[in-house]
Amino acid sequence: xxxxxxxxxxxxxxxxxxxxxxxxxxxxxxxxxxxxxxxxxxxxxxxxxxxxxxxxxxxxxxxxxxxxxxxxxxxxxxxxxxxxxxxxxxxxxxxxxxxxxxxxxxxxxxxxxxxxxxxxxxxxxx
Amino acid sequence: xxxxxxxxxxxxxxxxxxxxxxxxxxxxxxxxxxxxxxxxxxxxxxxxxxxxxxxxxxxxxxxxxxxxxxxxxxxxxxxxxxxxxxxxxxxxxxxxxxxxxxxxxxxx
Numbered sequence: 222x223x224x225x226x227x228x229x230x231x232x233x234x235x236x237x238x239x240x241x242x243x244x245x246x247x248x249x250x251x252x253x254x255x256x257x258x259x260x261x262x263x264x265x266x267x268x269x270x271x272x273x274x275x276x277x278x279x280x281x282x283x284x285x286x287x288x289x290x291x292x293x294x295x296x297x298x299x300x301x302x303x304x305x306x307x308x309x310x311x312x313x314x315x316x317x318x319x320x321x322x323x324x325x326x327x328x329x330x331x332x333x334x335x336x337x338x339x340x341x342x343x344x345x346x347x
Numbered sequence: 348x349x350x351x352x353x354x355x356x357x358x359x360x361x362x363x364x365x366x367x368x369x370x371x372x373x374x375x376x377x378x379x380x381x382x383x384x385x386x387x388x389x390x391x392x393x394x395x396x397x398x399x400x401x402x403x404x405x406x407x408x409x410x411x412x413x414x415x416x417x418x419x420x421x422x423x424x425x426x427x428x429x430x431x432x433x434x435x436x437x438x439x440x441x442x443x444x445x446x447x448x449x450x451x452x453x454x455x
Contacts (some may be wrong), residue, residue: 223364256444258392264434266384268444280442316391323397331398332439333382337391 223247223336225300225317230341236305237345243300243317243338251295252277254320256334257302257314267313270302271320285311307345314340348440349373351447359455366423368450370436375416380439383412383421386449387432395434396421428454 228240241257257269270291271280279291290303298316323333351374360366360392378399384392394403396412399419409424423430431454436447 258444265449266386266437266446268437268446271442271444278442282443321394321397323401328379331379331401333394333397333437334384334392334444335394335397335403337393339391 222336225301225319225336225338226340226343227315227317230315230335230343232344232346233307234347235308235345239304239307239313239343241302241304241317241341241343243302245298245300245317245319248319248336250298252292254332255291255293256318256320257291257300258288258316258318258334258337260316260340261310261313264313269315272300304343307343312343312345314342316340349376349440349445351436351438351445353434353436353447353450355450356448357451359453359454360426361455362426362428364426366421366426366430367454368421368434368452370414370419370447372417372419372438376417376438376440378419381412381414381419382437382439384389384435384437385430385432386435392435395453423452426452 224333226244256271272291276293288306317338318334319336325330352371353371381399383396386392400412411422433449433451435449438445
């Protein structure tokens with residue numbers, strides 16, 4: 222079955238750290254860009270970070286730069302999010318998402334999130 | 348930085364009616380990089396539309412997308428009970444993704 226399963230969420234104090242994991246199965250993980258997307262309670266979706274297939278290119282939303290780090294282990298089909306210096310505003314459900322694509326010979330690549338995990342809740346509170 | 352503004356914030360309609368959801372970009376964007384998602388309570392988002400108008404696999408044909416440059420629309424031709432949810436537009440550009448704030452589609 223094609224799926225993504227997140228783990229590692231929980232309650233952490235402000236300034237603390239947490240490491241999220243996402244286990245991929247049913248597809249060739251190393252062929253895809255992967256992302257983390259978060260959703261604060263009762264709020265909308267916010268893209269957090271991307272990593273290229275080989276892990277050598279990474280991109281982040283400005284609000285997490287220097288504090289959150291995305292990485293991957295293609296041998297184990299795992300995606301990670303290392304979260305340091307956590308703040309109350311980082312409280313959210315964190316989704317692992319596959320960056321899917323469609324290629325058209327005339328118009329090139331189309332990019333979107335085509336596979337999502339169920340999410341893991343991170344609560345930053347004292 | 349592209350900002351996506353969705354309207355209305357909440358749309359109240361009855362089953363069988365037509366729903367029209369809007370997504371406006373702060374500057375002109377390529378329609379290749381505009382997608383729509385549906386999210387139901389307690390669930391992960393689901394891809395509906397990519398490239399502004401192409402339906403994802405398994406998406407019913409009552410869902411359609413259109414638009415270009417700064418104005419994009421998601422239309423649900425005849426609402427069914429399962430369609431009441433929150434809908435998000437999303438843009439991709441320069442390896443970054445941006446979501447609109449969402450439109451809640453509720454039963455009238």
